[in-house]
Amino acid sequence: MHIVLLSSCLFVGGLAQAANDLPGGGIDPQALNRHVQVLASDAFEGRAPATAGEQRTVDYLIEQFSAAGLEPGGDDGGWVQQVPLVRASTRGTPTAQLHIGAQTRALVNGQDITLQSLQPQAEIVLDNLPLVFVGHGIDAPERGWNDYKQQDLRGKIALVLINDADFHAEQPGAFDGRAVTYYGRWTYKYEEAARRGAAGVLIVHDTAAAAYPWATVRASGTSPLFDIQRPHAEAMAAHTPLRGWITPELAQELFAAAGQDFQALSRQAMQADFQPVALAGVGLSARLQLVQEPVQSRNVVARLRGSSHADEAVVISAHWDSYGIGQADAQGRTIRPGAVDNATGVAAVLELARVFAAGPVPQRSLYFVGFTAEEKGLLGANYFATHPPVALAKLAAVLNIEMFSPDGASADIASWGRGRVSLEADLAEAAKARGRYYSPDPDLEAGFFYRADHFAFARLGVPAITIGAGLDALDGGIEAGRQRRQAYFANCYHQACDGWDASWNPAGLAADTLLVYDLAQRLANSRHWPQWQAESEFAATRQASNDQRSP
Ligand SMILES: [Zn+2]
Known part of the structure; x- marks a missing residue:
């Protein structure tokens, strides 16, 4: 109990500091909340690829990236990368x-x-x-x-x-x-x-x-x-x-x-x-x-060109797709709005794009990407990884975001699976600097490392992680956090119940997004290249391109 109180105090201090030292007024909890509210609204029809919901989503992302002052980073100078799919x-x-x-x-x-x-x-x-x-x-x-x-x-x-x-x-x-x-x-x-x-x-x-x-x-x-x-x-x-x-x-x-x-x-x-x-x-x-049947879908790609090493890049991403419209649930709801999974991740990407665009331009390029068809097998991310806008050898890191929490802030932040990659220690350091801590994935048996978009890059050797919410809730500690997560997975995950409502507390969305900002900021202004540990199954693939990376 004592420890929880202590970490909470440090954490509140960290958050107060955050509001002052970031460009663009800092990460705005209300902006994050609003993005989720819009993306998870009925008009977006559950954001299934190749539906009217996709068009709404793509339009919204382009509008936000454009308003933030980013450059298009997609095909032929546009905002989208076409992803040709087969159903x-x-x-x-x-x-x-x-x-x-x-x-x-x-x-x-x-x-x-x-x-x-x-x-x-x-x-x-x-x-x-x-x-x-x-x-x-x-x-x-x-x-x-x-x-x-x-x-x-x-x-x-x-x-x-x-x-x-x-x-x-x-x-x-x-x-x-x-x-x-x-x-x-x-x-x-x-x-x-x-x-x-x-x-x-x-x-x-x-x-x-x-x-x-x-x-x-x-x-x-x-x-x-x-x-x-x-x-x-x-x-x-x-x-x-x-x-x-x-x-x-x-x-x-x-x-x-x-x-x-x-x-x-x-x-x-x-x-x-x-x-x-x-x-x-x-x-x-x-x-x-x-x-x-051939089906067209789209990744949405925005860019902030690096000031001194524009050919090197960090990707900040989240999948925009959800499960669309399905059979009615017990309450007669048919739309699976994907509010937590993964409008929260998309909201974070949009807010990060806005704050980075408002501040000093980092040395390496930043790509802000909304991937399609994650739920169909990481297809948008796989397409991007095999048709990248910069050479994969010079992609320093992929920071993918999944399922931030609507239940307020937690003392910890997590990443999915055990990646055996230096980005995990970097995230831990970023958390510590804000008075928080990093939790390794508590559920390695579920294989989450292989179930999110960063894996499309990891398998090609690019250092990549998916960042997700911690469990150590400021309101109730680990036990309460675990219970909320279990209830979500049992009742709402991929179902009509995964919606936004006015009871959301966006403090956790903001605190976690801030850590992604800190981490991306550091990676984009570094001459250092993130590394796989020697025992990682992806280390050898990355090493094969070592000579293409200058220190
Ligand atoms: Zn997801």
């Missing part, structure tokens, strides 16, 4: 049959299995293909791990476990214990199976290891998929013909039918010497009719 849905319900010896039984999409495809084809037909269990489906040379060994997956369907070999293990092993690495994410499993030319990949669901229930798998597994538009051959190579999930009950049945023990093989898959196992006598057929 892939299934026509009718996909069907699948399980073949066990001479017997065949139909599987129910959404109930036993989810069946999807991002391959650009009108129809996918798989006829009685063999199934191979490949453990966690991980090839991680730097961790001395390869689940595939010599297994050839062409013409076969890979069965993989979600998460990685450490999740259910008693001792931490090659994969950092229960904290999930990228190798544990479903996105990785799909990518790796595609690299190996598999005809399909099915993930065996596990509520604990996935961090969500089958209902979540079913909801996304029966919804349209989005991808960046790519050349046909590239899209064919990037995706397996079939992808999906199966229930653990179905997995048990498949393994038993092949005379194998699913539990025993899952335990073997915790060891590096695991060998893939073909499920003899078991086959899967599937048929999916596909519809691909």
Whole structure:
């Protein structure tokens, strides 16, 4: 209790100081609150990509950036970067049959299995293909791990476990214990199976290891998929013909039918010497009719050109998209307004743009970016990262913002996942200078490092973090903060309930935005380059471009 009081006092002092020493009158809590109110209003229809809500959102961002006096930083001297997307849905319900010896039984999409495809084809037909269990489906040379060994997956369907070999293990092993690495994410499993030319990949669901229930798998597994538009051959190579999930009950049945023990093989898959196992006598057929439609969406990009090192840059970003209009909730609401997720982040980017534009121009360029289609798989950020306005080698850092808190200020600030990047220590220092502190992500098992837009840059080696709210509420401490967050995730996250109302206390939005200002200000006026720690999976990629960065 005593400690909480002490940190609160320091914090109030820090905030008072903040108002005086920033350009443009400093970070304005009311401006942040107003931006959220507007972006989360019904007129914006939940800000889904490629809807009227997108147009409103893009217009609003351009208007604000322009009023702040920034330069356009998008395509051809404009404010937007076009992001060509493909929406892939299934026509009718996909069907699948399980073949066990001479017997065949139909599987129910959404109930036993989810069946999807991002391959650009009108129809996918798989006829009685063999199934191979490949453990966690991980090839991680730097961790001395390869689940595939010599297994050839062409013409076969890979069965993989979600998460990685450490999740259910008693001792931490090659994969950092229960904290999930990228190798544990479903996105990785799909990518790796595609690299190996598999005809399909099915993930065996596990509520604990996935961090969500089958209902979540079913909801996304029966919804349209989005991808960046790519050349046909590239899209064919990037995706397996079939992808999906199966229930653990179905997995048990498949393994038993092949005379194998699913539990025993899952335990073997915790060891590096695991060998893939073909499920003899078991086959899967599937048929999916596909519809691909091109869809245009946009990132909104503003720039403040650096005074002395304009070719070097810091990106400050947040995704503008939310879930649009869906089925009515219990109160009959259909719009998912995405107020916390992520109008708060966008509001912070707008306010940072205004304050930076009002002050002395930093040495490095600053880019203020609203990304599209984060909720569809970080697509806007991936597009920006692969079509960047400055060379990635000279992108010093990406400071992405997600889900600041409407419940007032906290003593701490957080970043998502354990990034093993110097930006985390920099953020801690910035917090300390304002009488606050940095909290490492308390929930590494949820894999948040891989679930926000900064990851699109991290995977290409650019030092990047997503900054989010802390839990140590000035009003009630950590326990109260945790309870509010749990209530939000249980009731409002991605739902109609994630709205703005007049009860919001924007003090936390302002305090957290101020720390991003301090951090960005320091990075943009430094000759120092942020670094990955040696054990980071992204360090080697960054090092490959070391000679392009002058000290
Ligand atoms: Zn978000």
